[in-house]
Amino acid sequence: MNRQEYLQRLQAELKGFSAEEQAELIEEIAAHFDDSQSDPLQQGSEARLEREMGRPEDLGRGLKAVHRPKRWLDYALVVVPEVIVFPLLSLLMALIFPFKGVELTHGQASVYWGIRMVILLEAALVGASLWLDRRQGAKGLLFFWVPATWLSIFSLCYRENRWQWRSTPNAFSFEALESLFWLALLAVIAAWLVYQLWRTRDPLLMTLALLPFLSVVGNLATNQMLLAGGFENGYTLPNWRIGWYFGLAQVVTVVWPALFYLFRQRPVRWLGLFVHAAPFALMNLIASLRYPHLIALWSLPVLLVLASWLVDGLSQQRKPAITR
Amino acid sequence: MTDIQQVRKGSTPLLILRILAEQPLHGYAIMRELERRSEGYFNMTAALLYPTLHQMEQDGLVEANWEAGSGQRRRKVYVITPRGQEQLQQGQKEWQRFFEQLFGVLNHPAKCQRAE
Numbered sequence: 078m079n080r081q082e083y084l085q086r087l088q089a090e091l092k093g094f095s096a097e098e099q100a101e102l103i104e105e106i107a108a109h110f111d112d113s114q115s116d117p118l119q120q121g122s123e124a125r126l127e128r129e130m131g132r133p134e135d136l137g138r139g140l141k142a143v144h145r146p147k148r149w150l151d152y153a154l155v156v157v158p159e160v161i162v163f164p165l166l167s168l169l170m171a172l173i174f175p176f177k178g179v180e181l182t183h184g185q186a187s188v189y190w191g192i193r194m195v196i197l198l199e200a201a202l203v204g205a206s207l208w209l210d211r212r213q214g215a216k217g218l219l220f221f222w223v224p225a226t227w228l229s230i231f232s233l234c235y236r237e238n239r240w241q242w243r244s245t246p247n248a249f250s251f252e253a254l255e256s257l258f259w260l261a262l263l264a265v266i267a268a269w270l271v272y273q274l275w276r277t278r279d280p281l282l283m284t285l286a287l288l289p290f291l292s293v294v295g296n297l298a299t300n301q302m303l304l305a306g307g308f309e310n311g312y313t314l315p316n317w318r319i320g321w322y323f324g325l326a327q328v329v330t331v332v333w334p335a336l337f338y339l340f341r342q343r344p345v346r347w348l349g350l351f352v353h354a355a356p357f358a359l360m361n362l363i364a365s366l367r368y369p370h371l372i373a374l375w376s377l378p379v380l381l382v383l384a385s386w387l388v389d390g391l392s393q394q395r396k397p398a399i400t401r
Numbered sequence: 402m403t404d405i406q407q408v409r410k411g412s413t414p415l416l417i418l419r420i421l422a423e424q425p426l427h428g429y430a431i432m433r434e435l436e437r438r439s440e441g442y443f444n445m446t447a448a449l450l451y452p453t454l455h456q457m458e459q460d461g462l463v464e465a466n467w468e469a470g471s472g473q474r475r476r477k478v479y480v481i482t483p484r485g486q487e488q489l490q491q492g493q494k495e496w497q498r499f500f501e502q503l504f505g506v507l508n509h510p511a512k513c514q515r516a517e
Contacts, residue, residue, distance in 0.1 A: 105428065105477045109447055112429035112476075129432075131448025139452030143459065341459075 079123065080110045083133050090137025093146040102140060142214040150209065151218045151338040158202060159330045166194055192233050199226040216277060217338060220270075220286040227266045228289055234259050235297075280389040281343065284350055284382055291377040292357070325356050347386045354378035409443070413453050414462065415496065416443060418489040421463060421481040428454060428477065454479060462488055 078086075084103055091099045113126055130136070174187035202222045209215040234256075274283050329352060336349030358379045420426065420434050432450055435443045457463045462485035467475045481489070 104475065105451065106447065108427065108474050108476050109429045109451075111474055112427070116429075116433070118433075129444075129446060131446030133448075135446075136448040136451060139448055140455060143452050143455045 078127055080107070080114075083110070083127075083130060087133040087137055090134050091140070093141065094144070095146075098144075098146070106136070138212065141212065145214070145341075147209075148339050151215055152334050154202060154205060154209075154218055155221055155334040155338065156331055158198065160327070162198065163195065166198070167191060170194070192229065196226065196229045196233065199229055202226075216273075216279075216282055217285060219273070220282050223266065223270050223273075224286050224289045227263060227270070228293060230259060230263055230266075234263075280385045280392065281346055281350070284385040285337070287381060288350065288354055288378055291381055292354070294377060295358075295375045321360065322357075325360070329353065329356055343389070347382070347389070350382050351379075351386075354382045410449070412496065413443075413445065413449070414457055415489065415492040417453065417457065417479075418462060418481055418485050418492070421479055422486065422489055425466075425478045425480040427479070431479070457485070461485075 084107060087106060088099060088103055091102060094102065110126075110130075113129065170187040170191040174190065199222060203219070203226055206215055206218040206222050210219050270286060274286055277283070333349045333353035336352060337346050338349075340346060340349075355378075358375050358377075416435055417431060420431055420438075426434065428447070428450055431454075432445065432447070435445065454463065454465075458465050458479070461482055463479045464482055465477050465479050468478050469475055
């Protein structure tokens with residue numbers, strides 16, 4: 078591969094950078110080529126130069142991993158589905174399968190198809206995240222959509238009460254084979270996620286991945302309490318809270334990914350996770366004054382962020398400076 | 402990647418800082434100098450060198466300036482920053498301690514204690 082071919086392949090790999098950035102990067106590498114070719118001590122074959130340069134694709138990927146020219150893409154891939162695609166999907170499902178007012182969660186067609194469509198879309202987003210991660214490193218995106226997909230599948234099995242092995246099977250229970258399939262899928266995704274988190278060992282990314290699981294704990298516990306008759310008058314939300322919830326949800330969904338994905342500085346990214354976890358936990362805590370036994374559960378996400386942030390601060394200090 | 406390759410990769414920024422502590426250099430010269438001082442042991446590729454240099458620039462360890470080179474070509478020259486100097490001193494101490502302890506353990510005379 079000669080100089081021209083190398084630079085062309087490198088330029089092809091640098092898509093996503095602005096034209097000026099590309100020109101600057103190419104100029105630096107071209108200068109390296111020229112120096113190498115004019116160095117009297119290093120005269121030799123094209124093969125030697127090729128070995129010394131490494132593959133242009135590896136160089137391009139390395140530069141992308143450092144500069145992350147498409148951070149906005151990570152942001153868009155989190156926000157657009159959450160703010161536009163999933164709400165539109167719910168609307169579409171409600172239009173296709175209008176609610177007849179009998180069963181809200183058990184077997185209603187819009188819920189039945191809606192959650193499957195969500196899983197399908199999330200699987201596509203996991204695929205896009207994997208692709209982007211291989212191209213330029215997008216672990217933050219991956220650790221957002223993989224837990225989300227796991228929880229959607231869990232919701233399909235749990236919320237709709239479809240496990241074959243539930244105590245009182247109903248008309249909507251899965252067949253044994255389907256139950257096994259979903260169970261195996263949940264196990265594989267969980268194992269893969271744990272392995273990836275162990276490999277990364279980054280408190281920031283680990284917190285991002287664990288946060289939705291802890292948020293769900295509060296919801297599940299509340300549902301179980303309701304089913305068990307744990308609340309004398311039901312678990313009612315005050316009207317002001319429902320309004321706040323809706324407005325806050327929209328703001329939070331747009332703000333936390335901006336802080337987490339668009340910025341490089343760790344304190345700002347931690348702030349993003351705190352915005353992700355805190356508002357709902359705080360509002361639930363206010364409501365939990367009536368149900369004190371739930372306070373611990375609602376505070377879990379916030380506690381996780383604070384504890385991980387402290388651990389991260391300490392580990393950053395302990396790390397050898399050169400590897401920080 | 403083997404353990405020794407990981408150690409080599411982990412030590413790359415420190416080696417670059419050490420070379421830049423003496424004089425500002427461009428990428429090609431850094432590569433050659435590193436190779437010369439290590440008698441060819443640290444012969445990294447451009448695919449590893451430039452992302453490392455750019456990461457170090459982002460971390461504030463080095464600064465880069467474009468300077469006129471021979472002919473029409475400009476060169477990006479890297480200069481160590483005060484923060485880079487600090488990291489170099491700290492890193493040297495840490496690596497020194499690491500290797501002292503490593504070889505302290507490896508060269509420790511083996512004492513076979515036989516169970517009575």
